[in-house]
Amino acid sequence: MTKIITLSREFGSGGRELGRLLAEELGYTYYDREILDIIAQQTQMEPQYIEKSLEKGVNIPLRYGRSFSYYASTSPNTIKLLVIQQAIIKEIATKSNCVIVGRGANAILRDYSPFSIFVYADMESKLARCKRRAPAGENLTYKEMKKKIKEIDGARAKEMSLLSNLKWGDKENYHLCLNTSGVDLPNIAPTVAQYAQYWLGG
Amino acid sequence: MTKIITLSREFGSGGRELGRLLAEELGYTYYDREILDIIAQQTQMEPQYIEKSLEKGVNIPLRYGRSFSYYASTSPNTIKLLVIQQAIIKEIATKSNCVIVGRGANAILRDYSPFSIFVYADMESKLARCKRRAPAGENLTYKEMKKKIKEIDGARAKEMSLLSNLKWGDKENYHLCLNTSGVDLPNIAPTVAQYAQYWLGG
Numbered sequence: 386m387t388k389i390i391t392l393s394r395e396f397g398s399g400g401r402e403l404g405r406l407l408a409e410e411l412g413y414t415y416y417d418r419e420i421l422d423i424i425a426q427q428t429q430m431e432p433q434y435i436e437k438s439l440e441k442g443v444n445i446p447l448r449y450g451r452s453f454s455y456y457a458s459t460s461p462n463t464i465k466l467l468v469i470q471q472a473i474i475k476e477i478a479t480k481s482n483c484v485i486v487g488r489g490a491n492a493i494l495r496d497y498s499p500f501s502i503f504v505y506a507d508m509e510s511k512l513a514r515c516k517r518r519a520p521a522g523e524n525l526t527y528k529e530m531k532k533k534i535k536e537i538d539g540a541r542a543k544e545m546s547l548l549s550n551l552k553w554g555d556k557e558n559y560h561l562c563l564n565t566s567g568v569d570l571p572n573i574a575p576t577v578a579q580y581a582q583y584w585l586g587g
Numbered sequence: 588m589t590k591i592i593t594l595s596r597e598f599g600s601g602g603r604e605l606g607r608l609l610a611e612e613l614g615y616t617y618y619d620r621e622i623l624d625i626i627a628q629q630t631q632m633e634p635q636y637i638e639k640s641l642e643k644g645v646n647i648p649l650r651y652g653r654s655f656s657y658y659a660s661t662s663p664n665t666i667k668l669l670v671i672q673q674a675i676i677k678e679i680a681t682k683s684n685c686v687i688v689g690r691g692a693n694a695i696l697r698d699y700s701p702f703s704i705f706v707y708a709d710m711e712s713k714l715a716r717c718k719r720r721a722p723a724g725e726n727l728t729y730k731e732m733k734k735k736i737k738e739i740d741g742a743r744a745k746e747m748s749l750l751s752n753l754k755w756g757d758k759e760n761y762h763l764c765l766n767t768s769g770v771d772l773p774n775i776a777p778t779v780a781q782y783a784q785y786w787l788g789g
Contacts, residue, residue, distance in 0.1 A: 505758060556707060556756075562764035568786070576782045583774060 389499035391491040396537040397511030400504035404486040406574035417486040492549035503559040510566040591701035593693040598739040599713030602706035606688040608776035619688040694751035705761040712768040
């Protein structure tokens with residue numbers, strides 16, 4: 386049986402970086418956007434189109450006044466892609482030891498006994514990280530960035546609720562929740578890897 | 588400056604055992620019920636009386652129908668003891684490196700930069716642990732034990748809300764949240780100690 390780490394994270398908390406570090410540390414295969422490429426290969430669709438479709442269905446919040454809402458219905462295309470993504474996640478999880486970031490993998494792989502991590506941080510740290518790592522040309526104010534963080538996290542929560550009855554970010558659904566505020570990720574990765582390794586049996 | 592680990596925990600999750608193991612592993616002083624003895628020395632009151640008073644004020648939930656409620660007012664004696672306990676926790680925290688279990692220490696010591704852990708587990712694991720560790724003569728059914736667990740945790744949450752505006756068990760208020768379901772504590776203690784040590788600076 387393969388060893389699987391799933392890593393869910395708040396936007397800006399450094400979860401993706403930690404995922405990569407854990408994969409390197411343990412010699413596991415790392416999956417994040419790589420999953421989009423696999424869907425593209427299988428469906429002959431463009432990765433950008435797939436990404437957009439998946440986002441369109443589950444990731445773009447609408448606003449009504451001061452509260453959030455979401456598209457009431459998910460397009461058939463998006464549902465199809467979610468189903469394909471689900472199958473691919475199950476497939477890669479049985480192929481080799483791996484770290485899978487996001488995509489509701491901890492819910493999808495529930496029966497495969499993954500070690501599931503949730504990474505979070507305080508807003509100040511997330512804003513600082515987003516500022517440091519902003520793509521060239523993006524020049525959001527802190528207020529706009531905060532809004533973006535909340536929207537993306539809201540969409541992740543929504544995606545999880547479509548996939549399962551688990552609540553995104555509820556500590557009960559994870560084996561380890563890590564607050565990365567003020568933490569240097571390369572410094573903690575070996576210890577987290579060691580903990581995961583204990584949990585996954587050696 | 589001393590190094591401080593605070594450990595909050597759900598009843599039955601093994602938090603106290605983990606606290607002891609961390610203290611041993613790191614050579615830190617361990618405090619839990621020891622704090623009652625210090626209050627007793629300072630006040631010349633009986634530890635049992637102190638414990639009861641602290642419990643009476645913040646720890647005994649009342650039931651109204653199917654929901655919980657608490658004593659609306661906290662007795663002056665309890666408030667006095669809470670204030671003394673708070674001062675003692677601050678005193679011991681500056682005396683030597685330590686692990687402090689429960690008593691809202693993470694809220695009380697907020698300005699002392701403790702490394703704060705929250706330990707939790709699924710209900711099944713907590714029930715199994717309580718069954719294994721039940722005091723001689725206690726023979727609760729699983730239903731009664733579940734009720735006890737919920738009551739004690741409710742009281743801990745209440746204590747925290749009296750001490751601060753932090754919400755007990757909210758992962759945002761801790762640096763590390765550990766799910767101990769199915770975990771052998773002596774096996775994980777060294778890794779957790781290592782993580783704490785990194786966080787506390789060496």
